[in-house]
Each structure stands twice: as C-alpha cells, then as structure tokens.
Amino acid sequence: MDIEICQAMPSIEPSSADQQLIANVLAAIADATAVFDQDSRLVGANTVFLALWGFSSEADAHGTRFADLWQNEQAGASADQSLLLGGAWSSxxxxxxxxxxxxxxxxxxxxxxxxxxxxxxxxxxxMDLSARSDVITALQESEQRFHDMSETVSDLIMEMNEDGDITYLSAPYSPTGRGLDLQVGSNYADAVVAYIDKGGTISSGEEGKRLFEGHEPFADFRTEFSDPDGRRTVLLGSGIPKFDGDGIFRGYRTAQRDITNITRREEALARSEMRLQGIMDNALVGLATVNYMGIIETFNTEAERIFGYSSDQMIGKNLSLLMPEADRERNAVEFIEFQQTGSSEFYGRGPQERTGLRCDGSTFPMELAIGDMVIGGRRTFIGSFYDISEKKEAERKYQQAQKMEAVGQMTGGIAHDFNNLLGALALNLEMLSLDSGDDPSTADLIDALSATIQRGSSLTQRLLSFSRQQVLEIETLNINDLIGDLTDLLVRTIPANIQIKTQLETDLWQTSVDAHQLENAILNLCLNAKDAMPEGGTLTIESRNCTIGPVGVAGFDDMSAGDYVELTLTDTGTGIPSDMIERVVEPFFTTKAMGKGTGLGLSMVYGFVRQSGGHLNITSIEGNGTVIKMHFPKSDAIHKPRASSEHQSRTGTIEGLNILIVEDDPDIQKVLLKALVRKGCQAFAAANGPEALAWLNTQPRGLDLLLTDIVLPGGMNGTEIADKVQENYPNCATIFMSGYLDDEISNFDALSKESNFLTKPFTLAQLTQLMKDVLFEDEAA
Structure with a gap:
C-alpha cells in the first residue's frame, strides 16, 4: 500500500545520511533487494541482489534501470511505468x-x-524461482514417468489406505475372461479369497487381513480371488507400508502381477508330477530321475526298499553313490558318453547287470538301465534298478539242482549196471557153492567173494539212495518211536564226552517213510556229528510239528507249502566252511581226512529225504557247529506197527512149474534160467516186453509164474507186461525184481507189497522162498 501519492518531482540525490539509512535497511533484509529512485534507477542493493543478478559490486549495479532487468524489453518498459506509478505490486x-x-x-x-x-x-x-522451478519440473517429470510406466507395464500398481481401500490404481483391473474388478475406492482385502505364502501354505482371507494389519513389508506374496461365477484369479505382489511424518500407518504401496495362467501351469505340472510319482511309487522296480550331472531328483519307494535309503537322503546326491567305489569312475565316464552320443558300453543298451551298494554297505547284484526323456523342456535321465539277488540265488539253486540231478542220473545208471553185475556174480557164486560140495578151501573162497559182493551191494545201495532210485519200503510211523529205539544204540556208539539230548514234541504228527532208511540216515548224521566233536560237545535231536507257508518254502528247492514233521540234529562241533556247504551232499565229497570217510553218507541222507518227499537243509558256521533239519510231509494214514522180522516160510514144491523170465541183462537172465531149470522148472527167458508177449502167443501150455524186472527196454515196463499176462493167464502169479527205480515206476503200487518183490541183488534161496510164498499164499502159515 502507498504511504503517500505525490506528483513527479525533479530528481534529488539522496544525502549521505539517506544513503547510510538505505544501506542499513538493505543489509538487514535477507532477500535480494534493491532501491530504485523516481527515475527507476538503482540507487542501492544488498549483496544477495548483486549475487543473484550477477553484478560484481554495488557500483557496477548503480544506475541500472528497472526495465533493464527484464528479458523482454516491452514487458520491461511496462514494468518500469508500473514502478514510476508506485503502489504495491508483485509478479x-x-x-x-x-x-x-x-x-x-x-x-x-x-x-x-x-x-x-x-x-x-x-x-x-x-526471489529466485530457478531452483524451485527445477524441483517442480523434476517432480512433474517423475510423476509423468511414474504414470507412463504404471500405464505401460504389465504389473498393477496400487496404493491402499490403512483400511485397505484402494486410493490409487494404475488402471482399472479386469483380467481378460474373468470378472474380477478392482477400482479406486474398492476394498482390496474384502476381495481376497486366500493368501498363499512362499511355502504354498494357504491362509484364509480373514487371516490375510491380520497379516495386513502387521504393517510389515512383503514380497512374492500370492493372493487369490474368485468372482461371483467362481472364476479364479491369482496375483503375485510385493509391497511396503506407508507412514506419515508422525510414524502413523497410512496404508500400502504394492505392485501386483497376474500369475493365474502361470499358477494353472504350475498346478498342472504338480498334478502331472504327482501322477508320475504315484506311478513311480507303485512300480515294481526301483526308479530314479537324474539331471545331466547325475544328481538324483526323484527316488521311488521300491528304490528306497532296494538300497535302504529314504528319498530325502538321496535327492540331491549323485547316482554313483548307489554303486561300489570301484565302479564309480567307470560309471561317470559312461554317463557322459551316453549324454553325448546316446549310447555307451553300458548305458542305452537296455538292462545290464551291475553291482549295487546298499545303505548298510552291503553289495548285491542288480539290473540297471538308463534312458532319457524330456520333462518340462529339460532333458532328464531315468534309471531303473532291479534287485536280482533272488533271481541269481534261484539260478544258483537251479544250477545246483541240475548238477545234482545230472550226478544222480549218472550215479543211478552206474549203480544199476553195477547192481546187475553184482547180482549175476552173487547168483553164479551161489550156484558154484552148491556144486562145490564140502571142500573147505573152496568154501573159504566163496565166503570171501560173497563178503566182497555184499560190500559192493551196500555201496550200490548208497549210490541209489543219493540218486533217489532205491526201492523204499514205505510205512506210516511216529518218528519219536524210532528215535526212542535208536537212543540205546547211540549211547553205546557215541563217546561219553559227547552229551546226547532229545527234545521231542509230545503229539508229533505221523509221516510215511522207509523206517530202515530213516534209521540209517539218523545214525549216519550222528556219527558225522561225533567226528566233528573230537574234544566232546553236545548232540541235540529234536522233533516238532511245523506248518510251512508259501513264504517259508520260497527258500527251499521243490518244496510245497503244507504240514511237515521236522527232525533236527544240532552239534557243537567244528562246523563246515561256507564254501563247502553246498558240496557236502555230493557223492564222494568229504571234508574228512583220507581214509576217514567215503563221501557217501550225507549224499545218501540227502537222496533218501528227497525221495521221501521231504527236504534237507544244512546250516553251519565254521567253528560253531552244524544244524541239519529234515522235513517229512505229514501223513494222515493209519499207523501200522512195524512188521516183525521173523518170517514163517511156506512149504510146497516149485518143481514142474512153467515160468517166464523177463530180464534185459543177459548174465542175470542166463543164471536165473539155469538155476530154475536146475530146480525142476520149465523156464523160458525174454529180454523185453514185446519179446515176452511174442513167446506167450506160441506157448500151448499154461503159465504159472512171471518173474520180471521192472525197468526194461522195448517200450514196456514190468507192470505193463504183468497186466498183459493177467489178461490171458488170470491165475498166473507175478514176482517183480529191480535194483533201482526210475521216474516211470517211482509210485509203483506193488513195491509196497513185500510178498511179490525182490531187490537186486538177491540170492537163490530168497527167490525160491518168495516163489513159494506167492504160489502157495493160501497155505496156512
């Protein structure tokens, strides 16, 4: 406001006092200030003014017209006129x-x-506006830049107040194809269905609100929305809280990205991986996926069982850890070669046998195959593992069984031929004895030869026992009774420094076996135990009933599930080396010193048990004794007491009888024919079934007795010949003879009938008596 308005006056120079006054006033003013006279000329200025306008000194600025300070001359002249007119003015x-x-x-x-x-x-x-103008311009540019970026980026930029109401939104948000609608003024938290943290944990919308109230920064936080139609939207956001100058929470600034499609793909991939894992976990082979470096990424349930590791232990570890250290370098080289060429000496060629390494350090044979496939756009390698321990064990057992079968067949064939040879020698020697009279020297020679033949016959029976071709006299019995009968013999046979213990089940089941052969088997095993305990020890004989299921018989060869009588002999002796366990049942194999054993004892026991439908199992630790278990099938047949060894001979004469001999061994055939003719019989001989039937067709007389071997060439065995003879001669008696059995006649019914069967080798006296028994069986004893 003007202090006084006056007319223009002539220029008057300020006095020195006035100048001093002006200088004092100007020095006290902080802003850039100048004093102009009535002619619009500068008569005083402070240093701030001089610096602002670029004057070097007050003298340099003195006299400057007000209009000269303007950039635009016309505007300056107008301003100069305003200055002269006086009054308050700003611009x-x-x-x-x-x-x-x-x-x-x-x-x-x-x-x-x-x-x-x-x-x-x-x-x-x-007042200098240049600095403020720069700030304003920068602010305007920043705001424009923020606006441009928020409008162009795919992310959604958002601000919310302390109540969660949206106060700024880079653009109204409505994803294509979905009804979610976010607008300034709408509440963000109310629209959220669920919050999903980095670990995948889903929180409810209410819990999300509590998280919002924590006023903490957040990053990579998923929020899930659902529109009224149930369509789903997932946003991934990061944000920081806003606080005013007093530290009061004022909301959040956030950036949100629509990851609905990504989430769908992730979930689809997760479902696919779950299906794949489900398939892997239900696979019957071990499976693992590995990356190009051989690092395990998945490890299925069967692989866990095979190797003993959990998937958590193996994921992230190298595949080579599942192999012995000696194989790892080779495996690494082949794996690299497979990646580069698609094949190597081992990989890419189907399952190959390798050695696996379990968690406990044990090794085992396995089949390993490596293939590759693309999963999620990335090359992944899949390894399959199959534990072939049981397969290898089965192969080993099969090979052992095949070997034993082959040895048995060979042994049986040798024993058969040897039996016929011994039979012919024994019969001829008996004929010689009858012709020699009472010459003592001849009798001594005959006795010596008879003893030798008897030893040979015993050896043959052992061979036949191993080959499961001996003739068994089956009866139903209680093994406890047999052990009781043997106890006294064992006490007399076994040294006193060996204690004999028995643990017999009270209600032991019955079984059907050859009692004599079982006695021999037990005695043989006890004598072996005695030899294994030279310093003394304990021999325990146990019996018990046991039922063995499918799992239990899996470890045995040719053994069926069912009820068994178990007979166990345990000693505390020296044991058997592990590398010899499987060989101890082979004929002529022995661990004893030269001359101390024939090597036929255990082989005889093995053959007898197997021929009886049972199983023999031997376990031993060198230095800690041996356990031998024999399992015999339970029998439901009625128990019959063992027959008395005493036999009441029948009388009668065989002179004049018509007899047909069917025997393929010419030596036995010849001596039998000679002996029967000598007994006054009408005897005829044939080498096989067809030859015998051809002879019968030309025989006008009747036939009283058929004496036939069981195992014969020509396509017919002895029982078939007997059936044919019975058709034409129903009153004809039959005597069977054999030194061994083959598969065709292993179940021959007549073998259980002592009345019409002879075991080779036999004597003429035995033959004569049996002929009387079967021909005159109706005669009173």
Whole structure:
C-alpha cells in the first residue's frame, strides 16, 4: 500500500545520511533487494541482489534501470511505468542477468516516501524461482514417468489406505475372461479369497487381513480371488507400508502381477508330477530321475526298499553313490558318453547287470538301465534298478539242482549196471557153492567173494539212495518211536564226552517213510556229528510239528507249502566252511581226512529225504557247529506197527512149474534160467516186453509164474507186461525184481507189497522162498 501519492518531482540525490539509512535497511533484509529512485534507477542493493543478478559490486549495479532487468524489453518498459506509478505490486518475470543469462524471479515492490522534498524510493525484492522451478519440473517429470510406466507395464500398481481401500490404481483391473474388478475406492482385502505364502501354505482371507494389519513389508506374496461365477484369479505382489511424518500407518504401496495362467501351469505340472510319482511309487522296480550331472531328483519307494535309503537322503546326491567305489569312475565316464552320443558300453543298451551298494554297505547284484526323456523342456535321465539277488540265488539253486540231478542220473545208471553185475556174480557164486560140495578151501573162497559182493551191494545201495532210485519200503510211523529205539544204540556208539539230548514234541504228527532208511540216515548224521566233536560237545535231536507257508518254502528247492514233521540234529562241533556247504551232499565229497570217510553218507541222507518227499537243509558256521533239519510231509494214514522180522516160510514144491523170465541183462537172465531149470522148472527167458508177449502167443501150455524186472527196454515196463499176462493167464502169479527205480515206476503200487518183490541183488534161496510164498499164499502159515 502507498504511504503517500505525490506528483513527479525533479530528481534529488539522496544525502549521505539517506544513503547510510538505505544501506542499513538493505543489509538487514535477507532477500535480494534493491532501491530504485523516481527515475527507476538503482540507487542501492544488498549483496544477495548483486549475487543473484550477477553484478560484481554495488557500483557496477548503480544506475541500472528497472526495465533493464527484464528479458523482454516491452514487458520491461511496462514494468518500469508500473514502478514510476508506485503502489504495491508483485509478479513473476523472466529477467536478464548481467551475464545475459535468463533468470526467473518473483518481484515484490513497495514505494516509500519519508516527507515532502525528500527522495521518492521504491524498494523491490526479488526471489529466485530457478531452483524451485527445477524441483517442480523434476517432480512433474517423475510423476509423468511414474504414470507412463504404471500405464505401460504389465504389473498393477496400487496404493491402499490403512483400511485397505484402494486410493490409487494404475488402471482399472479386469483380467481378460474373468470378472474380477478392482477400482479406486474398492476394498482390496474384502476381495481376497486366500493368501498363499512362499511355502504354498494357504491362509484364509480373514487371516490375510491380520497379516495386513502387521504393517510389515512383503514380497512374492500370492493372493487369490474368485468372482461371483467362481472364476479364479491369482496375483503375485510385493509391497511396503506407508507412514506419515508422525510414524502413523497410512496404508500400502504394492505392485501386483497376474500369475493365474502361470499358477494353472504350475498346478498342472504338480498334478502331472504327482501322477508320475504315484506311478513311480507303485512300480515294481526301483526308479530314479537324474539331471545331466547325475544328481538324483526323484527316488521311488521300491528304490528306497532296494538300497535302504529314504528319498530325502538321496535327492540331491549323485547316482554313483548307489554303486561300489570301484565302479564309480567307470560309471561317470559312461554317463557322459551316453549324454553325448546316446549310447555307451553300458548305458542305452537296455538292462545290464551291475553291482549295487546298499545303505548298510552291503553289495548285491542288480539290473540297471538308463534312458532319457524330456520333462518340462529339460532333458532328464531315468534309471531303473532291479534287485536280482533272488533271481541269481534261484539260478544258483537251479544250477545246483541240475548238477545234482545230472550226478544222480549218472550215479543211478552206474549203480544199476553195477547192481546187475553184482547180482549175476552173487547168483553164479551161489550156484558154484552148491556144486562145490564140502571142500573147505573152496568154501573159504566163496565166503570171501560173497563178503566182497555184499560190500559192493551196500555201496550200490548208497549210490541209489543219493540218486533217489532205491526201492523204499514205505510205512506210516511216529518218528519219536524210532528215535526212542535208536537212543540205546547211540549211547553205546557215541563217546561219553559227547552229551546226547532229545527234545521231542509230545503229539508229533505221523509221516510215511522207509523206517530202515530213516534209521540209517539218523545214525549216519550222528556219527558225522561225533567226528566233528573230537574234544566232546553236545548232540541235540529234536522233533516238532511245523506248518510251512508259501513264504517259508520260497527258500527251499521243490518244496510245497503244507504240514511237515521236522527232525533236527544240532552239534557243537567244528562246523563246515561256507564254501563247502553246498558240496557236502555230493557223492564222494568229504571234508574228512583220507581214509576217514567215503563221501557217501550225507549224499545218501540227502537222496533218501528227497525221495521221501521231504527236504534237507544244512546250516553251519565254521567253528560253531552244524544244524541239519529234515522235513517229512505229514501223513494222515493209519499207523501200522512195524512188521516183525521173523518170517514163517511156506512149504510146497516149485518143481514142474512153467515160468517166464523177463530180464534185459543177459548174465542175470542166463543164471536165473539155469538155476530154475536146475530146480525142476520149465523156464523160458525174454529180454523185453514185446519179446515176452511174442513167446506167450506160441506157448500151448499154461503159465504159472512171471518173474520180471521192472525197468526194461522195448517200450514196456514190468507192470505193463504183468497186466498183459493177467489178461490171458488170470491165475498166473507175478514176482517183480529191480535194483533201482526210475521216474516211470517211482509210485509203483506193488513195491509196497513185500510178498511179490525182490531187490537186486538177491540170492537163490530168497527167490525160491518168495516163489513159494506167492504160489502157495493160501497155505496156512
């Protein structure tokens, strides 16, 4: 406001006092200020003004017209006129500095007159707007940049207040194909269905609100929305809380990205991986997926069982850890070669046998195959593992069984031929004995030869026992009774420093076996146990009933599930080396010193048990004794007491009988024919069934007795010949003879009938008596 308005007066120079006053006033003013006289000329200025406008000194600025400070001359002249008119006035102008540079300033003018006849002064203050303008421009540019970016980026930029109401949104959000609608003013938290953290844990919307109230920064946080139609939207967001100058929470600034499609793909991949894992976990072979470095990424349930590791233990580890250290370098080289060429010496060629390494350090044979496939756009390698321990064990047992079968067949064949040879020798020697009279020297020779033949016959029976071709006299019995009968013999046979214990089950089941052969087997095993305990020990004989299921018989060869009588002999002797366990039942194999054993004892026991439908199992630790278990099938047949060894001979004469001999061995055939003719019989001989039947067709007389071997060439065995003879001669008696059995006649019914069967080798006396028994069986004993 003007202090006083007056007319224009002639220029009056300020006095020194006035100048001093002006200088004092200007020095006290902080803003850039200058004093202009009534002619619009500068008569005083403070240092701030001089610096602002670029004057070197007040003298340099003195006399400068007000209009000269303006960039635009016309605007300057107009401003100069306003200055002369006086009054309060302010404006923003663009001025020109002494250097010629532009300067944006804010001007404020006041006119002051102390009294009449005194100079008329105009005080003008200047405020530099250049710095503020730069800040404003930068702010405007920043805001424009933020706006442009928020409008162009795919992310959704959002601000919310402390209540969760959206106060800023880079653009109204409505994903294509979905009804979710976010607008300024809508509440963000109310729209959220669930929050999903980095670990995949899903929280309810209410729990999400509590998280919002925590006022903490968050990153990579998933929020899930659902529109009224149930369509789903998933946003991935990061945000920081806002606080005012007093530290009061004012909301969040967030950036959100639509990851609905990504989430769908992730979930589809997860479902696919779950299906794949389900398939892998139900696979019957071990499976593992590995990356190009051989690092395990998945490890299925069967692989866990095979190797003993959990999947958590193996995921992230190298596949080579499942192999012995000696094989790892080779495996690494082949794996690299397979990656580069698609094949190597081992990989890419189907299952190959390798050695696996279990968690406990044990090794085992396995079949390993490596293939590759693309999963999720990445090459992945799949390894399959199959534990072939049981397969290898089965192969080993099969090979052992085949070997034993082959040895048995060979042994049986040798024993058969040897039996016929011994039979012919024994019969001829008996004929010689009858012809020799009472010559003592001849009798001694005959006795010596008979003893030798008897030893040979015993050896043959052992061979036949191993080959399961001996003739068994089956009866139903209780093994406890037999053990009781043997106890006294064992006590007399076994040294006193060996204690004999028995643990027999009270209600032991019955079994059907050859009692004599079982006695021999037990005695043989006890004598072996005695030899294994030279310093003394304990021999325990046990019996018990046992039922063995499918799992239990899996470890035995040719053994069926069912009820068995178990007979166990345990000693505390020296044991058997592990590398010899399987061989101890082979004929002529022995661990005893030269001359101490024939090597036929255990082989005889093995053959007898197997021929009886049972199983023999031997376990031993060298230095810690041996356990031998024999299992015999339970029998439901009625127990019959063992027959008395005493036999009441029947009388009668065989002289004049018509007898047909069917025997393929010419030596036995010849001596039998000679002996029967000598007994006054009408005897005829044939080598096989067809030859015998051809002879019968030409025989006009009747037939009283058929004496036939069981195992014969020509396509017919002895029983078949007997059936044919019975068709034409129903009253004809039959005597069967054999030194061994083959598969065809292993179940021959007649073998259980002592009345019409002879075991080779036999004597003429035995033959004669049996002929009387079967021909005159109706005669009173």
């Amino acid at each position: 923003e102008i663009v001025g020109r500095r002494a250097s010629g540079d532009d300067l944006r300033v804010h001007i404020a003018l006041r006119r002051i007159r102390e009294a009449k006849q005194l100079p008329d002064y105009r005080f003008v203050s200047f």
